[in-house]
Amino acid sequence: MMKSNKNNTMDEDADIIPIDLGPVKAFLIRGEKNFLVDAGNxxxxxxILDEVMKEGVEPDDIDSIIITHVHPDHAGSLxxxxxxxxxxxxxxxxxxxxIARGDFLDAPPTCLKGRILSFFLSIFGSGESKGTEPDILVGERFDLSELGINGSVVxxxxxxxxxxxxxxxxxxxxxGDLVMGGLLLSSSKPNRPIFAYDLEGAERSLKRLLKGDVKIRKFYGAHGGPFPRDKIVDLVG
Ligand SMILES: [Zn+2]
Ligand SMILES: [Zn+2]
Structure with a gap:
Protein backbone atom coordinates (compact mmCIF):
# COMPACT_ATOMS: atom_id res chain seq x y z
CA MET A 1 0.00 0.00 0.00
CA MET A 2 1.25 3.49 -0.81
CA LYS A 3 2.18 5.54 2.21
CA SER A 4 0.08 8.63 2.56
CA ASN A 5 1.96 11.89 2.16
CA LYS A 6 -0.72 13.75 4.00
CA ASN A 7 0.54 15.90 6.86
CA ASN A 8 -0.61 15.06 10.35
CA THR A 9 -3.72 16.93 11.29
CA MET A 10 -5.17 17.80 14.66
CA ASP A 11 -7.26 14.64 14.75
CA GLU A 12 -4.45 12.30 13.72
CA ASP A 13 -2.09 11.43 16.57
CA ALA A 14 1.63 11.38 15.92
CA ASP A 15 3.27 7.97 16.27
CA ILE A 16 5.09 8.55 19.57
CA ILE A 17 6.71 5.52 21.17
CA PRO A 18 8.00 5.97 24.72
CA ILE A 19 11.20 4.04 25.43
CA ASP A 20 11.19 3.20 29.11
CA LEU A 21 14.74 3.24 30.49
CA GLY A 22 13.90 2.85 34.20
CA PRO A 23 14.26 6.27 35.81
CA VAL A 24 13.83 8.14 32.53
CA LYS A 25 12.18 7.82 29.13
CA ALA A 26 13.41 8.60 25.65
CA PHE A 27 11.01 8.71 22.70
CA LEU A 28 10.96 7.38 19.17
CA ILE A 29 8.74 9.32 16.80
CA ARG A 30 7.91 7.43 13.65
CA GLY A 31 6.88 9.17 10.48
CA GLU A 32 8.18 9.98 7.05
CA LYS A 33 11.37 10.67 9.00
CA ASN A 34 12.09 8.85 12.26
CA PHE A 35 13.66 10.70 15.11
CA LEU A 36 14.56 10.24 18.75
CA VAL A 37 13.91 12.67 21.53
CA ASP A 38 16.67 12.30 24.14
CA ALA A 39 19.35 9.69 24.61
CA GLY A 40 18.98 8.15 28.10
CA ASN A 41 21.66 7.67 30.74
CA ILE A 48 17.28 2.28 23.09
CA LEU A 49 18.30 0.73 19.76
CA ASP A 50 16.74 -2.63 20.73
CA GLU A 51 13.42 -0.87 21.32
CA VAL A 52 13.79 1.10 18.10
CA MET A 53 14.38 -2.10 16.11
CA LYS A 54 11.43 -3.82 17.80
CA GLU A 55 9.35 -1.03 16.27
CA GLY A 56 10.68 -1.92 12.84
CA VAL A 57 13.08 1.02 12.57
CA GLU A 58 16.74 0.36 11.76
CA PRO A 59 19.40 2.52 13.46
CA ASP A 60 20.34 3.90 10.03
CA ASP A 61 16.78 5.10 9.59
CA ILE A 62 16.95 7.44 12.58
CA ASP A 63 17.28 10.81 10.92
CA SER A 64 17.83 13.04 13.93
CA ILE A 65 18.20 13.01 17.71
CA ILE A 66 16.76 15.99 19.54
CA ILE A 67 18.23 16.53 23.01
CA THR A 68 15.79 18.38 25.28
CA HIS A 69 18.61 19.40 27.65
CA VAL A 70 22.09 18.30 28.63
CA HIS A 71 21.49 16.33 31.82
CA PRO A 72 23.06 12.87 32.12
CA ASP A 73 19.69 11.07 31.93
CA HIS A 74 18.83 12.80 28.63
CA ALA A 75 22.15 13.04 26.80
CA GLY A 76 24.09 10.22 28.52
CA SER A 77 24.24 7.80 25.57
CA LEU A 78 24.28 10.37 22.81
CA ILE A 99 27.23 18.55 24.69
CA ALA A 100 30.39 18.94 22.62
CA ARG A 101 32.51 18.45 25.75
CA GLY A 102 30.36 15.72 27.28
CA ASP A 103 29.96 17.98 30.25
CA PHE A 104 26.55 17.72 31.91
CA LEU A 105 24.77 20.67 33.48
CA ASP A 106 24.04 20.92 37.19
CA ALA A 107 20.56 20.19 38.48
CA PRO A 108 19.80 22.52 41.41
CA PRO A 109 17.03 20.99 43.59
CA THR A 110 13.86 23.04 44.01
CA CYS A 111 12.34 21.12 46.94
CA LEU A 112 13.08 18.52 49.61
CA LYS A 113 12.47 15.62 47.24
CA GLY A 114 14.97 17.11 44.82
CA ARG A 115 17.53 17.54 47.60
CA ILE A 116 17.14 13.93 48.71
CA LEU A 117 17.38 12.62 45.17
CA SER A 118 20.41 14.71 44.38
CA PHE A 119 22.12 13.30 47.48
CA PHE A 120 21.59 9.76 46.17
CA LEU A 121 22.65 10.70 42.66
CA SER A 122 25.87 12.16 44.03
CA ILE A 123 26.58 8.82 45.71
CA PHE A 124 25.90 6.74 42.61
CA GLY A 125 27.37 9.21 40.16
CA SER A 126 25.98 9.73 36.72
CA GLY A 127 28.58 8.00 34.61
CA GLU A 128 30.76 9.53 31.97
CA SER A 129 30.06 10.57 28.46
CA LYS A 130 32.23 11.46 25.51
CA GLY A 131 31.46 14.74 23.83
CA THR A 132 29.33 14.89 20.68
CA GLU A 133 29.53 17.73 18.18
CA PRO A 134 25.93 18.86 17.54
CA ASP A 135 24.75 19.38 13.93
CA ILE A 136 21.88 21.81 14.42
CA LEU A 137 21.70 24.56 17.02
CA VAL A 138 18.30 25.89 18.01
CA GLY A 139 17.65 29.48 19.08
CA GLU A 140 14.16 30.61 20.13
CA ARG A 141 12.44 28.38 17.60
CA PHE A 142 13.40 25.91 14.90
CA ASP A 143 11.06 24.72 12.19
CA LEU A 144 11.35 20.93 12.01
CA SER A 145 9.91 20.76 8.50
CA GLU A 146 13.53 21.27 7.42
CA LEU A 147 14.13 17.80 8.90
CA GLY A 148 10.99 16.30 7.41
CA ILE A 149 8.95 16.53 10.62
CA ASN A 150 5.65 18.37 11.01
CA GLY A 151 6.41 20.50 14.00
CA SER A 152 8.91 22.77 15.64
CA VAL A 153 11.38 22.96 18.47
CA VAL A 154 10.74 25.75 20.95
CA GLY A 176 11.80 16.90 28.67
CA ASP A 177 11.85 17.84 32.37
CA LEU A 178 9.73 20.98 32.16
CA VAL A 179 7.13 19.03 34.15
CA MET A 180 7.59 15.83 36.12
CA GLY A 181 5.23 13.18 37.48
CA GLY A 182 4.26 13.30 41.15
CA LEU A 183 5.40 10.89 43.85
CA LEU A 184 8.39 8.85 42.60
CA LEU A 185 8.22 10.98 39.46
CA SER A 186 6.17 8.31 37.74
CA SER A 187 2.55 9.34 38.12
CA SER A 188 0.33 10.98 35.56
CA LYS A 189 -0.21 14.03 37.75
CA PRO A 190 2.18 16.75 36.60
CA ASN A 191 4.29 18.71 39.03
CA ARG A 192 6.85 21.42 38.78
CA PRO A 193 10.35 20.03 38.15
CA ILE A 194 12.14 19.02 41.34
CA PHE A 195 15.37 20.34 39.78
CA ALA A 196 15.53 23.68 38.04
CA TYR A 197 17.88 26.61 37.69
CA ASP A 198 14.85 28.92 37.33
CA LEU A 199 11.54 27.52 38.54
CA GLU A 200 9.54 30.61 37.57
CA GLY A 201 11.12 30.48 34.15
CA ALA A 202 9.92 26.89 33.79
CA GLU A 203 6.39 28.02 34.65
CA ARG A 204 6.56 30.84 32.08
CA SER A 205 7.75 28.34 29.48
CA LEU A 206 4.79 26.04 30.18
CA LYS A 207 2.39 28.97 29.88
CA ARG A 208 3.95 29.93 26.56
CA LEU A 209 3.47 26.39 25.28
CA LEU A 210 -0.20 26.50 26.33
CA LYS A 211 -0.66 29.77 24.42
CA GLY A 212 1.30 28.69 21.32
CA ASP A 213 -0.01 28.40 17.76
CA VAL A 214 -0.46 24.65 18.11
CA LYS A 215 -3.10 23.59 20.64
CA ILE A 216 -1.19 20.96 22.58
CA ARG A 217 -3.45 18.14 23.76
CA LYS A 218 -0.82 15.95 25.37
CA PHE A 219 2.44 16.78 27.15
CA TYR A 220 5.04 14.00 27.17
CA GLY A 221 7.56 14.34 30.01
CA ALA A 222 10.62 12.18 30.55
CA HIS A 223 9.61 11.29 34.14
CA GLY A 224 5.93 10.32 34.45
CA GLY A 225 3.09 11.28 32.20
CA PRO A 226 1.94 11.75 29.50
CA PHE A 227 -0.08 14.62 30.90
CA PRO A 228 -3.33 15.80 29.29
CA ARG A 229 -3.66 19.52 28.59
CA ASP A 230 -6.19 20.19 31.35
CA LYS A 231 -3.79 18.91 34.05
CA ILE A 232 -1.09 21.28 32.78
CA VAL A 233 -3.61 24.13 32.79
CA ASP A 234 -4.47 23.23 36.43
CA LEU A 235 -0.78 23.26 37.33
CA VAL A 236 0.10 26.68 35.97
CA GLY A 237 -3.43 28.08 35.56
ZN1 LIG B 1 16.83 17.24 33.63
ZN1 LIG C 1 15.49 14.02 33.56
Missing part, protein backbone atom coordinates in the same frame (compact mmCIF):
# COMPACT_ATOMS: atom_id res chain seq x y z
CA UNK A 42 25.20 6.51 29.93
CA UNK A 43 24.98 2.82 29.00
CA UNK A 44 21.43 3.01 27.59
CA UNK A 45 22.31 3.07 23.87
CA UNK A 46 21.80 -0.64 23.29
CA UNK A 47 18.45 -0.70 25.09
CA UNK A 79 27.85 9.72 21.72
CA UNK A 80 27.20 6.01 21.16
CA UNK A 81 23.82 6.61 19.54
CA UNK A 82 25.27 9.14 17.15
CA UNK A 83 28.01 6.69 16.16
CA UNK A 84 25.51 3.90 15.54
CA UNK A 85 22.82 5.91 13.77
CA UNK A 86 24.79 8.77 12.19
CA UNK A 87 21.72 10.86 12.99
CA UNK A 88 21.86 14.63 13.13
CA UNK A 89 22.00 15.98 16.67
CA UNK A 90 19.78 18.92 17.55
CA UNK A 91 20.35 20.92 20.73
CA UNK A 92 19.80 24.46 21.98
CA UNK A 93 22.70 26.82 21.31
CA UNK A 94 23.09 27.56 25.03
CA UNK A 95 23.97 23.91 25.73
CA UNK A 96 25.96 23.22 22.58
CA UNK A 97 29.33 23.56 24.27
CA UNK A 98 28.31 21.25 27.10
CA UNK A 155 13.10 27.17 23.56
CA UNK A 156 11.47 26.44 26.94
CA UNK A 157 14.06 27.47 29.54
CA UNK A 158 13.64 26.96 33.27
CA UNK A 159 14.72 23.42 34.11
CA UNK A 160 18.02 24.30 32.40
CA UNK A 161 18.93 27.47 30.45
CA UNK A 162 18.79 25.72 27.09
CA UNK A 163 15.86 23.33 27.62
CA UNK A 164 13.83 22.80 24.46
CA UNK A 165 10.47 21.21 23.71
CA UNK A 166 9.35 19.46 20.55
CA UNK A 167 5.87 20.63 19.52
CA UNK A 168 4.23 18.51 16.83
CA UNK A 169 1.56 20.02 14.58
CA UNK A 170 -0.68 17.08 15.51
CA UNK A 171 -1.03 18.46 19.06
CA UNK A 172 1.60 16.69 21.16
CA UNK A 173 4.59 18.23 22.92
CA UNK A 174 7.68 16.45 24.24
CA UNK A 175 8.86 18.69 27.03
Missing amino acids: PGDAED HELKEKTRARVVVHEKEAEN HTPGHTPGSISVVLDSGEALV
Whole structure:
Protein backbone atom coordinates (compact mmCIF):
# COMPACT_ATOMS: atom_id res chain seq x y z
CA MET A 1 0.00 0.00 0.00
CA MET A 2 1.25 3.49 -0.81
CA LYS A 3 2.18 5.54 2.21
CA SER A 4 0.08 8.63 2.56
CA ASN A 5 1.96 11.89 2.16
CA LYS A 6 -0.72 13.75 4.00
CA ASN A 7 0.54 15.90 6.86
CA ASN A 8 -0.61 15.06 10.35
CA THR A 9 -3.72 16.93 11.29
CA MET A 10 -5.17 17.80 14.66
CA ASP A 11 -7.26 14.64 14.75
CA GLU A 12 -4.45 12.30 13.72
CA ASP A 13 -2.09 11.43 16.57
CA ALA A 14 1.63 11.38 15.92
CA ASP A 15 3.27 7.97 16.27
CA ILE A 16 5.09 8.55 19.57
CA ILE A 17 6.71 5.52 21.17
CA PRO A 18 8.00 5.97 24.72
CA ILE A 19 11.20 4.04 25.43
CA ASP A 20 11.19 3.20 29.11
CA LEU A 21 14.74 3.24 30.49
CA GLY A 22 13.90 2.85 34.20
CA PRO A 23 14.26 6.27 35.81
CA VAL A 24 13.83 8.14 32.53
CA LYS A 25 12.18 7.82 29.13
CA ALA A 26 13.41 8.60 25.65
CA PHE A 27 11.01 8.71 22.70
CA LEU A 28 10.96 7.38 19.17
CA ILE A 29 8.74 9.32 16.80
CA ARG A 30 7.91 7.43 13.65
CA GLY A 31 6.88 9.17 10.48
CA GLU A 32 8.18 9.98 7.05
CA LYS A 33 11.37 10.67 9.00
CA ASN A 34 12.09 8.85 12.26
CA PHE A 35 13.66 10.70 15.11
CA LEU A 36 14.56 10.24 18.75
CA VAL A 37 13.91 12.67 21.53
CA ASP A 38 16.67 12.30 24.14
CA ALA A 39 19.35 9.69 24.61
CA GLY A 40 18.98 8.15 28.10
CA ASN A 41 21.66 7.67 30.74
CA PRO A 42 25.20 6.51 29.93
CA GLY A 43 24.98 2.82 29.00
CA ASP A 44 21.43 3.01 27.59
CA ALA A 45 22.31 3.07 23.87
CA GLU A 46 21.80 -0.64 23.29
CA ASP A 47 18.45 -0.70 25.09
CA ILE A 48 17.28 2.28 23.09
CA LEU A 49 18.30 0.73 19.76
CA ASP A 50 16.74 -2.63 20.73
CA GLU A 51 13.42 -0.87 21.32
CA VAL A 52 13.79 1.10 18.10
CA MET A 53 14.38 -2.10 16.11
CA LYS A 54 11.43 -3.82 17.80
CA GLU A 55 9.35 -1.03 16.27
CA GLY A 56 10.68 -1.92 12.84
CA VAL A 57 13.08 1.02 12.57
CA GLU A 58 16.74 0.36 11.76
CA PRO A 59 19.40 2.52 13.46
CA ASP A 60 20.34 3.90 10.03
CA ASP A 61 16.78 5.10 9.59
CA ILE A 62 16.95 7.44 12.58
CA ASP A 63 17.28 10.81 10.92
CA SER A 64 17.83 13.04 13.93
CA ILE A 65 18.20 13.01 17.71
CA ILE A 66 16.76 15.99 19.54
CA ILE A 67 18.23 16.53 23.01
CA THR A 68 15.79 18.38 25.28
CA HIS A 69 18.61 19.40 27.65
CA VAL A 70 22.09 18.30 28.63
CA HIS A 71 21.49 16.33 31.82
CA PRO A 72 23.06 12.87 32.12
CA ASP A 73 19.69 11.07 31.93
CA HIS A 74 18.83 12.80 28.63
CA ALA A 75 22.15 13.04 26.80
CA GLY A 76 24.09 10.22 28.52
CA SER A 77 24.24 7.80 25.57
CA LEU A 78 24.28 10.37 22.81
CA HIS A 79 27.85 9.72 21.72
CA GLU A 80 27.20 6.01 21.16
CA LEU A 81 23.82 6.61 19.54
CA LYS A 82 25.27 9.14 17.15
CA GLU A 83 28.01 6.69 16.16
CA LYS A 84 25.51 3.90 15.54
CA THR A 85 22.82 5.91 13.77
CA ARG A 86 24.79 8.77 12.19
CA ALA A 87 21.72 10.86 12.99
CA ARG A 88 21.86 14.63 13.13
CA VAL A 89 22.00 15.98 16.67
CA VAL A 90 19.78 18.92 17.55
CA VAL A 91 20.35 20.92 20.73
CA HIS A 92 19.80 24.46 21.98
CA GLU A 93 22.70 26.82 21.31
CA LYS A 94 23.09 27.56 25.03
CA GLU A 95 23.97 23.91 25.73
CA ALA A 96 25.96 23.22 22.58
CA GLU A 97 29.33 23.56 24.27
CA ASN A 98 28.31 21.25 27.10
CA ILE A 99 27.23 18.55 24.69
CA ALA A 100 30.39 18.94 22.62
CA ARG A 101 32.51 18.45 25.75
CA GLY A 102 30.36 15.72 27.28
CA ASP A 103 29.96 17.98 30.25
CA PHE A 104 26.55 17.72 31.91
CA LEU A 105 24.77 20.67 33.48
CA ASP A 106 24.04 20.92 37.19
CA ALA A 107 20.56 20.19 38.48
CA PRO A 108 19.80 22.52 41.41
CA PRO A 109 17.03 20.99 43.59
CA THR A 110 13.86 23.04 44.01
CA CYS A 111 12.34 21.12 46.94
CA LEU A 112 13.08 18.52 49.61
CA LYS A 113 12.47 15.62 47.24
CA GLY A 114 14.97 17.11 44.82
CA ARG A 115 17.53 17.54 47.60
CA ILE A 116 17.14 13.93 48.71
CA LEU A 117 17.38 12.62 45.17
CA SER A 118 20.41 14.71 44.38
CA PHE A 119 22.12 13.30 47.48
CA PHE A 120 21.59 9.76 46.17
CA LEU A 121 22.65 10.70 42.66
CA SER A 122 25.87 12.16 44.03
CA ILE A 123 26.58 8.82 45.71
CA PHE A 124 25.90 6.74 42.61
CA GLY A 125 27.37 9.21 40.16
CA SER A 126 25.98 9.73 36.72
CA GLY A 127 28.58 8.00 34.61
CA GLU A 128 30.76 9.53 31.97
CA SER A 129 30.06 10.57 28.46
CA LYS A 130 32.23 11.46 25.51
CA GLY A 131 31.46 14.74 23.83
CA THR A 132 29.33 14.89 20.68
CA GLU A 133 29.53 17.73 18.18
CA PRO A 134 25.93 18.86 17.54
CA ASP A 135 24.75 19.38 13.93
CA ILE A 136 21.88 21.81 14.42
CA LEU A 137 21.70 24.56 17.02
CA VAL A 138 18.30 25.89 18.01
CA GLY A 139 17.65 29.48 19.08
CA GLU A 140 14.16 30.61 20.13
CA ARG A 141 12.44 28.38 17.60
CA PHE A 142 13.40 25.91 14.90
CA ASP A 143 11.06 24.72 12.19
CA LEU A 144 11.35 20.93 12.01
CA SER A 145 9.91 20.76 8.50
CA GLU A 146 13.53 21.27 7.42
CA LEU A 147 14.13 17.80 8.90
CA GLY A 148 10.99 16.30 7.41
CA ILE A 149 8.95 16.53 10.62
CA ASN A 150 5.65 18.37 11.01
CA GLY A 151 6.41 20.50 14.00
CA SER A 152 8.91 22.77 15.64
CA VAL A 153 11.38 22.96 18.47
CA VAL A 154 10.74 25.75 20.95
CA HIS A 155 13.10 27.17 23.56
CA THR A 156 11.47 26.44 26.94
CA PRO A 157 14.06 27.47 29.54
CA GLY A 158 13.64 26.96 33.27
CA HIS A 159 14.72 23.42 34.11
CA THR A 160 18.02 24.30 32.40
CA PRO A 161 18.93 27.47 30.45
CA GLY A 162 18.79 25.72 27.09
CA SER A 163 15.86 23.33 27.62
CA ILE A 164 13.83 22.80 24.46
CA SER A 165 10.47 21.21 23.71
CA VAL A 166 9.35 19.46 20.55
CA VAL A 167 5.87 20.63 19.52
CA LEU A 168 4.23 18.51 16.83
CA ASP A 169 1.56 20.02 14.58
CA SER A 170 -0.68 17.08 15.51
CA GLY A 171 -1.03 18.46 19.06
CA GLU A 172 1.60 16.69 21.16
CA ALA A 173 4.59 18.23 22.92
CA LEU A 174 7.68 16.45 24.24
CA VAL A 175 8.86 18.69 27.03
CA GLY A 176 11.80 16.90 28.67
CA ASP A 177 11.85 17.84 32.37
CA LEU A 178 9.73 20.98 32.16
CA VAL A 179 7.13 19.03 34.15
CA MET A 180 7.59 15.83 36.12
CA GLY A 181 5.23 13.18 37.48
CA GLY A 182 4.26 13.30 41.15
CA LEU A 183 5.40 10.89 43.85
CA LEU A 184 8.39 8.85 42.60
CA LEU A 185 8.22 10.98 39.46
CA SER A 186 6.17 8.31 37.74
CA SER A 187 2.55 9.34 38.12
CA SER A 188 0.33 10.98 35.56
CA LYS A 189 -0.21 14.03 37.75
CA PRO A 190 2.18 16.75 36.60
CA ASN A 191 4.29 18.71 39.03
CA ARG A 192 6.85 21.42 38.78
CA PRO A 193 10.35 20.03 38.15
CA ILE A 194 12.14 19.02 41.34
CA PHE A 195 15.37 20.34 39.78
CA ALA A 196 15.53 23.68 38.04
CA TYR A 197 17.88 26.61 37.69
CA ASP A 198 14.85 28.92 37.33
CA LEU A 199 11.54 27.52 38.54
CA GLU A 200 9.54 30.61 37.57
CA GLY A 201 11.12 30.48 34.15
CA ALA A 202 9.92 26.89 33.79
CA GLU A 203 6.39 28.02 34.65
CA ARG A 204 6.56 30.84 32.08
CA SER A 205 7.75 28.34 29.48
CA LEU A 206 4.79 26.04 30.18
CA LYS A 207 2.39 28.97 29.88
CA ARG A 208 3.95 29.93 26.56
CA LEU A 209 3.47 26.39 25.28
CA LEU A 210 -0.20 26.50 26.33
CA LYS A 211 -0.66 29.77 24.42
CA GLY A 212 1.30 28.69 21.32
CA ASP A 213 -0.01 28.40 17.76
CA VAL A 214 -0.46 24.65 18.11
CA LYS A 215 -3.10 23.59 20.64
CA ILE A 216 -1.19 20.96 22.58
CA ARG A 217 -3.45 18.14 23.76
CA LYS A 218 -0.82 15.95 25.37
CA PHE A 219 2.44 16.78 27.15
CA TYR A 220 5.04 14.00 27.17
CA GLY A 221 7.56 14.34 30.01
CA ALA A 222 10.62 12.18 30.55
CA HIS A 223 9.61 11.29 34.14
CA GLY A 224 5.93 10.32 34.45
CA GLY A 225 3.09 11.28 32.20
CA PRO A 226 1.94 11.75 29.50
CA PHE A 227 -0.08 14.62 30.90
CA PRO A 228 -3.33 15.80 29.29
CA ARG A 229 -3.66 19.52 28.59
CA ASP A 230 -6.19 20.19 31.35
CA LYS A 231 -3.79 18.91 34.05
CA ILE A 232 -1.09 21.28 32.78
CA VAL A 233 -3.61 24.13 32.79
CA ASP A 234 -4.47 23.23 36.43
CA LEU A 235 -0.78 23.26 37.33
CA VAL A 236 0.10 26.68 35.97
CA GLY A 237 -3.43 28.08 35.56
ZN1 LIG B 1 16.83 17.24 33.63
ZN1 LIG C 1 15.49 14.02 33.56
